[in-house]
Amino acid sequence: MSKRSLLSLGLPKDSLSLLTRHGYENVPDLLTATPESLARDLGISLEQADGLLERVRKPQTPLTTLPTTQSVATMVHQASRIPTGSSSLNKMLQGGLLRGHVLELSGPPGSPKERLSMSIASAFVNVGEEILFVDCQNMTSSSVLINTLRKSLKGRSDIQRYVHYFCMHTLPELLFFVYQLPKLLALHSKISLLVINSVSFPFQNPGVGISQKNGQLDKLKQGLSKASASSNLTIVTTSQLATKALNADGSSGTFDSGARGVMLPQLGPGYLPNGRSYRILVAPDSPTSGVLKLLSSPKHSLGSVPTIVEPYSTTEIGVI
Numbered sequence: 001m002s003k004r005s006l007l008s009l010g011l012p013k014d015s016l017s018l019l020t021r022h023g024y025e026n027v028p029d030l031l032t033a034t035p036e037s038l039a040r041d042l043g044i045s046l047e048q049a050d051g052l053l054e055r056v057r058k059p060q061t062p063l064t065t066l067p068t069t070q071s072v073a074t075m076v077h078q079a080s081r082i083p084t085g086s087s088s089l090n091k092m093l094q095g096g097l098l099r100g101h102v103l104e105l106s107g108p109p110g111s112p113k114e115r116l117s118m119s120i121a122s123a124f125v126n127v128g129e130e131i132l133f134v135d136c137q138n139m140t141s142s143s144v145l146i147n148t149l150r151k152s153l154k155g156r157s158d159i160q161r162y163v164h165y166f167c168m169h170t171l172p173e174l175l176f177f178v179y180q181l182p183k184l185l186a187l188h189s190k191i192s193l194l195v196i197n198s199v200s201f202p203f204q205n206p207g208v209g210i211s212q213k214n215g216q217l218d219k220l221k222q223g224l225s226k227a228s229a230s231s232n233l234t235i236v237t238t239s240q241l242a243t244k245a246l247n248a249d250g251s252s253g254t255f256d257s258g259a260r261g262v263m264l265p266q267l268g269p270g271y272l273p274n275g276r277s278y279r280i281l282v283a284p285d286s287p288t289s290g291v292l293k294l295l296s297s298p299k300h301s302l303g304s305v306p307t308i309v310e311p312y313s314t315t316e317i318g319v320i
Contacts, residue, residue, distance in 0.1 A: 081093070107283065125153065129191075129193065136169060139197055174199075191233070280295065
């Protein structure tokens, strides 16, 4: 039997978190359990355990049914795509950001990449989901984040209960955080969004060789891949651009050899989970406007993506 993911069962997030926290990683793991052993392991009633196992045996039967009439907030909460607060970004993402996927927003200083990330955070908080915000460069303090979300959500006073904030500047801190992320998500099962602001900053160490840096990026990738796949965590990262010299054929060069300088995301795609990641360049042409350009997506690798460009205006981004 193939090791079918628990995500295929359509379980509520709380049930999924409870199962993974107690070592149930896939459907065959559940099939080895009895209602009695499952109830004992999870600390739930025998009736609930029997319902979970019935869901495994008959995956076509939904665990819960939805009423025919739902509030807009409930529908957004359960939607597979979450609106980002920017109509241009929503259009580029075909309606919004897919749950369990990763979005990298890269741009030069002054581009609204952080503003876009907080607009996405606002959308999650607005439907009662918790967010995990990690600042890697002192760009956004916890008070600024809370106040910004409060303004976006029209003065709601309960914003703080939905926000988990961490500030870390070194690469060991970031990698250890990602390593411990599954435990944190198990403790806080309502966290649905992780924002890593200025993810490229901890990697700015000129003394680190290429092979060592690639190893560090791979550790970050493994952590993000596990969180997005096992917990259906949606992830947004922001990253600065770096100037790189490229020859006419696309290979790395130097200015002495006639290469031209181009601005590219500092980290490249090496830290992003395969098949789950969108990379979007935020290119301003004025303080209030610019364009979004799709660099890669789950369907298109870097270099094979068709030219997809959307104009944006900061006035249409949800967060003020």
